[in-house]
Amino acid sequence: TSRQLVVSEKLAAIGEIAAGIAHEINNPIQVIQGNLDVMRVELDADAERVETELRLIDEQVHSIFLIVNKLLQFTRPDEYAESMEHHRPADVMTDTIPLVQHLLNKAEIALKLETPSLRAVAINRTEMQQVFINLIVNAIHAMPDGGALSLMVEDRGQGVSIVVADTGVGMSPEVLARIFDPFFTTKQGEGTGLGLSITRKLVELYDGTIEAESTAGSGTTFRVWFPEAKDM
Numbered sequence: 589t590s591r592q593l594v595v596s597e598k599l600a601a602i603g604e605i606a607a608g609i610a611h612e613i614n615n616p617i618q619v620i621q622g623n624l625d626v627m628r629v630e631l632d633a634d635a636e637r638v639e640t641e642l643r644l645i646d647e648q649v650h651s652i653f654l655i656v657n658k659l660l661q662f663t664r665p666d667e668y669a670e671s672m673e674h675h676r677p678a679d680v681m682t683d684t685i686p687l688v689q690h691l692l693n694k695a696e697i698a699l700k701l702e703t704p705s706l707r708a709v710a711i712n713r714t715e716m717q718q719v720f721i722n723l724i725v726n727a728i729h730a731m732p733d734g735g736a737l738s739l740m741v742e743d744r745g746q747g748v749s750i751v752v753a754d755t756g757v758g759m760s761p762e763v764l765a766r767i768f769d770p771f772f773t774t775k776q777g778e779g780t781g782l783g784l785s786i787t788r789k790l791v792e793l794y795d796g797t798i799e800a801e802s803t804a805g806s807g808t809t810f811r812v813w814f815p816e817a818k819d820m
């Protein structure tokens with residue numbers, strides 16, 4: 589069935605990402621291992637050096653934590669089989685707002701919400717919400733001094749278009765060209781660079797598209813499009 593096809597394509601996509609991740613997780617683990625070995629030798633010697641090594645280990649463990657956590661959001665095998673349902677992206681978007689409201693308040697970001705579309709698409713609800721949260725959280729990160737976040741859901745062609753636009757720091761053309769690459773991040777120590785690569789894989793799995801426009805210094809707009817559910 590087409591559902592089984594989607595499930596196996598999805599597992600293949602995750603396998604591809606996992607290969608990259610295994611490589612990436614290896615780096616922090618080796619730093620941790622190396623520092624533990626050195627510390628064992630130094631334990632009675634120099635307390636200050638031990639302190640530095642502990643900090644390094646701490647940073648690397650945090651890095652592994654971020655990567656693994658991001659992965660866990662997308663690997664829930666139990667949900668694959670029965671998860672394809674029809675949902676209105678406008679409803680999912682409305683339900684997502686309370687999850688990020690405290691972040692918006694804290695960063696003094698004004699929310700502009702326009703969700704006139706009533707069309708439904710065939711996608712897992714949790715995953716659609718994850719796509720929205722990834723884009724919204726990135727937008728919030730881009731507006732550390734406040735700004736405006738616009739969330740729009742509208743009918744477009746034979747489907748539904750979702751727009752997430754911020755008035756944040758924006759991106760240079762060089763950064764913009766790489767945002768969907770796995771592990772590309774400009775958030776040193778805080779980012780995994782996995783959010784947008786996994787978001788794009790998910791969107792494409794459901795025959796959707798995702799694109800970004802950005803101007804350094806004035807903001808970024810992401811457009812996601814999903815085809816309308818056929819058999820409604």
Ligand code: ADP
Nearest residue numbers: 726727730767773774779780781782783784808
């Ligand atoms: P992460 O957020 O962990 O860095 P992502 O894959 O979600 O990973 O994003 C990759 C990079 O794309 C970010 O580090 C940032 O440089 C850039 N980016 C994504 N969204 C925005 C945005 N709304 N405004 C500015 N830059 C963004």
